[in-house]
Amino acid sequence: MVSSSTAEVSALPDVPQNANQHCPGTSSDQAGKAAACAGCPNQSVCATAPKGPDPDLAAISERMSAVKHKLLVLSGKGGVGKSTVSAQLAFALARRGFEVGLLDIDICGPSIPKMLGLEGQEVHSSNLGWSPVYVEDNLAVMSIGFMLPNPDEAVIWRGPRKNGLIKQFLKDVHWGSLDYLVVDAPPGTSDEHITITQCLQSATSTAATPGGSSSVSGSGASAIIVTTPQDVAVIDVRKEVSFCRKVGLPVLGVVENMAGLVTPLERCSFTATDTAAAAPAAAAAAGDAASGASGASGAASTAAEVDVDVTQQVLALLAERFPGQRLSVLAEVFRAGGAADRMCSDMGVQLLGRVPLDPGLGAAADAGLPVVGPPGGGEAGDTEGGAAAGGAGGVAVAAGPCLPALMAIVDKVVGRTGGKGREDGGPTGQ
Numbered sequence: 102m103v104s105s106s107t108a109e110v111s112a113l114p115d116v117p118q119n120a121n122q123h124c125p126g127t128s129s130d131q132a133g134k135a136a137a138c139a140g141c142p143n144q145s146v147c148a149t150a151p152k153g154p155d156p157d158l159a160a161i162s163e164r165m166s167a168v169k170h171k172l173l174v175l176s177g178k179g180g181v182g183k184s185t186v187s188a189q190l191a192f193a194l195a196r197r198g199f200e201v202g203l204l205d206i207d208i209c210g211p212s213i214p215k216m217l218g219l220e221g222q223e224v225h226s227s228n229l230g231w232s233p234v235y236v237e238d239n240l241a242v243m244s245i246g247f248m249l250p251n252p253d254e255a256v257i258w259r260g261p262r263k264n265g266l267i268k269q270f271l272k273d274v275h276w277g278s279l280d281y282l283v284v285d286a287p288p289g290t291s292d293e294h295i296t297i298t299q300c301l302q303s304a305t306s307t308a309a310t311p312g313g314s315s316s317v318s319g320s321g322a323s324a325i326i327v328t329t330p331q332d333v334a335v336i337d338v339r340k341e342v343s344f345c346r347k348v349g350l351p352v353l354g355v356v357e358n359m360a361g362l363v364t365p366l367e368r369c370s371f372t373a374t375d376t377a378a379a380a381p382a383a384a385a386a387a388g389d390a391a392s393g394a395s396g397a398s399g400a401a402s403t404a405a406e407v408d409v410d411v412t413q414q415v416l417a418l419l420a421e422r423f424p425g426q427r428l429s430v431l432a433e434v435f436r437a438g439g440a441a442d443r444m445c446s447d448m449g450v451q452l453l454g455r456v457p458l459d460p461g462l463g464a465a466a467d468a469g470l471p472v473v474g475p476p477g478g479g480e481a482g483d484t485e486g487g488a489a490a491g492g493a494g495g496v497a498v499a500a501g502p503c504l505p506a507l508m509a510i511v512d513k514v515v516g517r518t519g520g521k522g523r524e525d526g527g528p529t530g531q
């Protein structure tokens with residue numbers, strides 16, 4: 102078993118255990134020469150060691166050659182739903198019968214153990230390497246979160262150390278043959294992104310992409326970019342697309358997340374302004390308005406208004422009007438200005454789909470469950486104890502209005518990578 106101590110996590114080939122605090126990493130051009138190397142016991146070895154091609158790349162290439170498609174879920178912006186999309190994409194692909202791996206390279210903020218319901222799990226090792234943690238027999242997960250003794254403890258690592266662990270995840274984890282390796286990345290275009298892209302690009306896939314889009318590179322690596330509708334997010338996300346261009350990573354498409362709020366009616370509350378209480382003031386205001394004192398009228402009427410909770414009455418009326426129907430409410434939370442659409446057309450990338458804000462999806466993430474529901478049919482939220490049911494405080498709600506949107510995105514991902522599900526007779530090994 103791999104120890105859950107940070108000491109072992111830090112035992113990376115790139116940064117010797119006894120290295121100085123700001124070690125640039127043994128593979129760096131600065132190894133043995135940087136200011137931080139002064140006094141380090143490894144200094145002379147590092148300074149004289151050959152700096153040729155990274156020897157890890159051959160091992161990474163071998164492991165990754167058994168992985169057909171590597172999907173990097175990226176965004177220039179934090180908190181837009183990368184981990185949620187990664188988790189639900191992995192669940193959905195596995196449910197369709199693909200062999201799926203989910204790799205969390207958000208070293209400082211790993212969300213994947215929680216979102217896959219794997220908190221407290223540990224990584225084991227065998228002669229084949231580190232074994233990932235399995236959700237199902239065709240869904241394997243790896244995250245630094247499995248290696249930390251205390252989930253609340255901050256991981257304060259500089260780039261070389263993060264890079265070393267990411268390489269280990271690719272090189273030392275026994276992923277086996279996979280149809281898809283979904284990689285959940287931290288926000289931005291930093292060390293982690295450069296390292297994972299370089300490592301994956303160095304690995305050539307044995308898998309062809311029959312019928313697949315030309316956007317999928319020879320290494321089988323491509324990016325799914327996540328944004329939200331606001332300009333502030335899209336501005337940062339444009340940089341991510343530019344990063345992909347610069348490093349030669351094809352963009353499979355863009356997911357616009359949190360695109361409007363869709364929520365079951367039961368979750369809404371309604372208030373009414375008690376105009377009866379306001380009537381005398383309103384009448385007085387009307388008189389004022391007639392005499393031209395419009396400013397005073399507004400103040401008088403506002404002061405007299407009382408908000409009353411009429412949720413029960415409204416729900417009863419709607420239930421009477423729409424018997425047996427499940428009603429949802431759609432609201433545009435963020436500006437629906439089409440910033441993501443514009444970005445896609447400006448930058449020549451395709452929109453994979455729009456996922457609304459959906460309490461069921463947030464609940465599924467918190468519960469570590471798929472919104473696609475348990476094997477054998479049904480949707481998670483439709484069942485007692487399902488994701489959405491838990492999140493709704495025990496009230497059974499639909500798996501979520503996000504479900505059709507998410508599934509349409511999964512369809513496109515599968516279509517654009519040329520994959521087939523078990524139902525179609527074509528996953529790995531079939």
Ligand SMILES: Nc1ncnc2c1ncn2[C@@H]1O[C@H](COP(=O)(O)OP(=O)(O)OP(=O)(O)O)[C@@H](O)[C@H]1O
Binds near residue numbers: 176456
């Ligand atoms: N469409 C959605 N509907 C409801 N909740 C959502 C939706 N998308 C994401 N969330 C919630 O928003 C929060 C942030 O999502 P998530 O952690 O996936 O973002 P992230 O981009 O991975 O963040 P970070 O940049 O910190 O890694 C989570 O609590 C998640 O459950």
Ligand SMILES: [Mg+2]
Binds near residue numbers: 183185212285286287
């Ligand atoms: Mg995340």
